[in-house]
Amino acid sequence: FFINAHNEYDSSNYFFWRVEQTYKFNANYRIRFIYDGKMNRFQSPDSLFTCYKSDHIPSIYLYNTEKLEHSTIKDYPLHYVNTESKALSIRYSVLVNQYSISKETYKYWNDLSSLNDEQGDLYSRLPFQVRGNVFNTEDKNEPVLGCFLVAGKSTKRIFIDRPHYLDYYYSDSCNLYGPDAELLWIHRNEWPLFLPAFPGTGGASPAWVDYQWCVNCTKSDGKLEKPDFWVE
Template sequence: MKHYIYLFTLVCIMMSCKKPYNPPVTTTNYNYLVIEGLINTGQDSTIYKLSRTVPIGSAIANSPESGATVTIENDKSNVYALKEIRKGIYAAGLNLDTTHKYRLRVKTTDGKEYLSDFVQAKDSPTIDSVQYEYTGNAENIYSYTHDPKNNTRYYRWEYQETYLYYSPVPSYYIFKNNSIVPTNADDETQVCYISDTSSTILLNSTAKLVQDVIYKNPITVVPITLDKLKVRYSILVKQYALTADAYNYYQNLKKDTENLGSIFDAQPSAAATNIHCISNPGVPVLGYIAAGSVSQERIFIDRSDFYAASVGVDYSYCGGAVITYKATQRTPYPDIITIGTDIPTDSLVAAPILGSKDSLFTIQYATAACVDCTLKGSNKKPAFWK
């Protein structure tokens, strides 16, 4: 019995010694270059995104690197230039020969030059299928693939999801040029298409298996409580073949960015990159250069493809409100509407005031987020949408 008392006392003492620790967050802007993309040897364009790191807590989430000179070189001294198509985005359709090795060269406006190691192109095998499985409260998305030559072994995936969205409150008005105007064919606000991209690193390997077969590889989970499954949902899955070194790089990156927060997690470490600042070897650069083709597969999921008692976000708070005011008080709408916070949902109704030359206006309105779907997505139907 005494042992239990001693143990209880020891636990109490240990708990009483715990003090919260808030580590200092650095505000230093190291401004490191970040290089993201793939030297695409297939029919698709080679696209690279160049940006700079920003401090934690910065109001700027993205700092694109514009004005750089970006080229692809092969082991036969052939050079292919990429053009800046948007700020920080460099691209070109190259249709490269997969029998050669390739590297990336970047010259930034601050005079620094970055060069990657030569990498061997690895073509991704075809995706066998992308399938979904309804679990009662979500749709689980999986991919299946195999390499009959047993040469791939290391895989990475990305995805882009798009879904059809209807505004909870229909309206025939839109806030434009600091005023409320009736919508026309170009001002669709009730039907939109919202897109999002994967934010986690998806990896898998068959290096320890006899056959190079990926079965039921988890891609994402889509809860039915989201608007994504309310009408129609589509997901485009992209598959990349990696070298062992590239796979290790992404594994370390995943560990350092997704598995932190517990005392039992591995300590963060710098992932070994194959890009170097040759003008100043002491300057770090973030990214990993790989080459090869990409395979992809798109599927659609309709609301009618599965049964769920409730699908989508609760928009009960979107119920419209009503304002009544005299014509001489506001022209042409109350201030609460003209600032763009709210949008009318029906026509103005005017009634004369007995014994007065003034009129009494009644208008129904709802918050703009409940009326105008273009605040969340695009009202232009994507070319791939069936």
Template sequence: MKIRTIKIIIFISTLLFSLSCKKPFEHDAISDSPTLLVVEGTINQGGQTSILLSRSLKLSDKSVVQMEKGAKVQVEGTNNTILALTESAAGVYTLPSTTFNSNLQYRLRIKTIGGKEYLSELMSVLATPSIDSLNWRRERDGVGIYVDAHDKNNNTKYYQWDYTETWEQRSVEFSDYIYKNAKIQDRDPVEKVKIFTCWKEEPSKNILISSTTKLSSDFVDNFQLALIPNRSERLGVRYSVLVRQYAISRAAFEYLTLMKRNSEQMGSIFDNQPSDIIGNIKCINNPNERVIGFITISQIIQKRIFINNNQVPNWNFSLTCNPLVIRNHKDSLQAAFLTGSNLITTYNVSLSGAIESYNGNSALCLDCRTRGGSIVKPLFW
């Protein structure tokens, strides 16, 4: 249904001898914009709810999320029930597992520390069908992760997913020694083992939505959630993905479609211009103030799969390492190992028995933590 617009432009430019091109565009006339409240999350029917509050940034700001701390957040039911959320981390407001009455409607109220009050529209509790299958396929460009679902009652129509990927990272060798206090010392054997294996976790980065309204039955068939590019570290050892599926309303679908279009799908000749859309949260104090985000109350269904490296032959993941041999001399060792960008593996002994030199390698290849991983093994692993 969707026009493959980006393909068209690439296609035409290929045909016309690659004439069209894109290049960076900068505009200095971007005025000061107010920072807007961003509300993200799904009120989870029968599970733990997390709502994230943050602030939009100016374009010139560093791209670091600025969480909205100290707000009072509560879910209100049409039967006057009030469920208060607690701030479990900066800007993250949680509610323990709660079962909402599907005959009632609920809304979210937020009072920020700045004194402004925000209220969502009333929402019905949506039921989510289960995930029929979560599968993967080896493709030319990598490994695709696909989801299948259906609603035999033909009620769901609009689906959203997000996922968390976890993968194991391994160093290429053990680092037996450590350069500390201008000396080479033995590394703690526990640490030595720990920094050899890590687990890295990353949340999904795209808005993943699909609708089945154009189909005769409510079937989601092979919806692609993710593509692990060829030779990616994710499948270097073992990979797992936890997918959360939840039904959303038509309004939420439209809102997210536009947000997705505005930020993920631009750049072809037939594209329309970005345009505003208003979510379901309004500022009570100032009705003209835009609030970014669409809140939904829905049941979150989860499913996890694992893929091992040996299931994807010829994956050919490799780290770019830089093995070193450093003469056992104070100055040479300091130059090589003081900054920590290189770590030590073993040493070489001369015929006389003295340590002639030390072998080393990039820290990236010896301490998996430098690649963003955590040494704590996840419970599900």
């Protein structure tokens, strides 16, 4: 994702972005059976099939236009989404919060970003202390991590349907097996177990699946309720 920005009403040349993502995804299989000591038909195969998942992106996105004639940003690379998860599998939404910040606040977040980027680098500088504008009133020499932020804010949300021209490589560890009675008993602490049906049996034959998230999208930290802001 790329961003364009223009600071028309604020003299600040420093930008800071926070990003949130939400996406719609499906479990690998629909539930056809439920096992709680005996095998029964599951009456609502779609009830745990589709979920929505939201995440705050932890990356720090900064830019300054101090050396530019105009406070304008064009096609700045902001957030990358790969095809190794189900994020783009159906529908994806990204919310961008843009802040116009002071030079001091920019320096704080830029130092923090540099420190994070250099962790584990063999040739990185020695770790340095990042100081913000928060301090202990009883001991001003005590290091305190934090920066109190007062900034102009603007937001924008967009939605994207699955890009069909991409190849997807998200892990599929959802193999199907015959529902061995001993295996079902070993997992009795997890009862009730949800099971799909073997393909090609018309839904008549239950199958054991490696993980419950293969049939229950809430096991992948998904939420069944559609977010209030969601637009199909």
